Amino acid sequence: MTIKSRKLMVALGTLLFIIGAVIGLWLMVVSAWGDLEAMLFDSALGSDEPLKTLDCPTLITPSEVGIVSASYANNSDFERKVIIQTHMTMGHSYLITEQRDENMIAPGESLEMEYEVFANQAAFHRLILVRIYQFRSFSIPSRSGSCGIMVVDLPQFTGSQIYNGAFGGSLMLMILGIGLRMQASKAQKSLTKRVTNGLIFLGGEIILGILLTMLGSWLISVLVVVFAVIIIIGILSFLS
Numbered sequence: 027m028t029i030k031s032r033k034l035m036v037a038l039g040t041l042l043f044i045i046g047a048v049i050g051l052w053l054m055v056v057s058a059w060g061d062l063e064a065m066l067f068d069s070a071l072g073s074d075e076p077l078k079t080l081d082c083p084t085l086i087t088p089s090e091v092g093i094v095s096a097s098y099a100n101n102s103d104f105e106r107k108v109i110i111q112t113h114m115t116m117g118h119s120y121l122i123t124e125q126r127d128e129n130m131i132a133p134g135e136s137l138e139m140e141y142e143v144f145a146n147q148a149a150f151h152r153l154i155l156v157r158i159y160q161f162r163s164f165s166i167p168s169r170s171g172s173c174g175i176m177v178v179d180l181p182q183f184t185g186s187q188i189y190n191g192a193f194g195g196s197l198m199l200m201i202l203g204i205g206l207r208m209q210a211s212k213a214q215k216s217l218t219k220r221v222t223n224g225l226i227f228l229g230g231e232i233i234l235g236i237l238l239t240m241l242g243s244w245l246i247s248v249l250v251v252v253f254a255v256i257i258i259i260g261i262l263s264f265l266s
Contacts (some may be wrong), residue, residue, distance in 0.1 A: 032113045033105040039206030043225055046199025049186065050232040053192045054251060057239035058082050060153060060174025065156040066115045067172055077158055077171030084239075085176050085185035086154075088145040092175055092185065094156055097138045100131040102165045107131075109161040112141060119149040140221040193236060200229040 079097040086092040100106050112125040131137050147154045154175040162168040178188055207222045235250035 033199050035206045035210040039209075041203070041228070042206065043203030045181050046196045046201075046203060047228065047232055048184055049173065049192050050196035050200070050229075050236060051251065051254065053189070053196065054232065054235040054239055057236075058080065058251070060084065060171075061184040061239075062153050062174070063153055064157070064172035064174035067115075067119075069172070071159050071170065073159065073170035074162065074167035075169045077160060077169040080158060080171035080173060082156060082173035082175055083185050083217075084143060085178050085189050086143070087178055087181050087183055087185055089181035089190070092143040094141040094173070095138065096158055096171065097136050098129075098160055098169075099136040099165060100133055103133050104164075105115075105130055105132050106163045106166055108137065108163050108166065110139065111159045111161070112144065113148055113157040114141070115149040115153075115155045117146060117149070119155070123134050123147075124207070143175060147176045148175075150213045152177055196236075198231060198241075200232070202223075222248075224257060229252060231257065238259040 042194065044225065077081050077096060077097075079093045083092045083094075098108050098110065100108070100190060107128060110127045110129070112127075113122050114125075115121065116123045125141070129206055131136050141156070143156065145154075149155060154177065156175070157170070160166075160169040175185075178185065180258045183191075204218055204222065207225070231250055231254045235254070238250065
């Protein structure tokens with residue numbers, strides 16, 4: 027392998043890695059942004075516990091109907107009436123639709139509820155905000171949960187296709203980029219090797235951040251983004 031071909035592999039590998047990293051960071055920021063906005067949405071009512079069963083899509087497109095779901099358990103020994111109040115944006119952050127449901131839940135049973143969301147509900151044409159509040163009922167504590175659903179204007183796809191494609195593409199491009207750089211590593215200078223190691227670490231941070239947002243740990247993923255920026259600055263200082 028000639029010096030010119032090695033340099034070409036290093037440059038191509040770096041380019042592929044950068045594209046994959048940008049896609050991964052976009053995915054992480056989009057997920058964290060939605061949850062951050064949702065945390066501030068209609069948060070006047072406090073609750074005893076978080077509504078951990080709330081499940082929302084991260085992305086939807088104008089061509090699909092998003093499904094928000096949550097379950098409510100009655101762990102007491104008596105039948106209980108559970109009152110659930112759901113707020114969603116309707117095209118603007120200050121226009122909110124309210125749905126109130128009252129259901130009897132048998133002891134030891136749980137109630138599963140689903141709510142449809144549409145792209146035209148997005149505030150700022152970008153983000154659908156949802157807040158669900160379950161009122162206290164005797165021994166059943168009050169619970170509250172929120173989520174933000176990003177609207178992506180790609181009607182040819184579904185939100186899950188975009189999310190999974192972005193995650194898979196980011197991972198594949200970063201691995202391919204690192205592989206090309208390592209392929210030319212036998213004759214690399216120590217500085218180039220250190221940059222490659224830094225990129226490997228950065229790629230791991232990005233994948234970790236995406237996985238954390240999947241689990242709903244958006245605050246930790248924000249810290250991961252900050253740490254990733256610090257790594258990028260360190261890598262650039264080596265190159266300067």
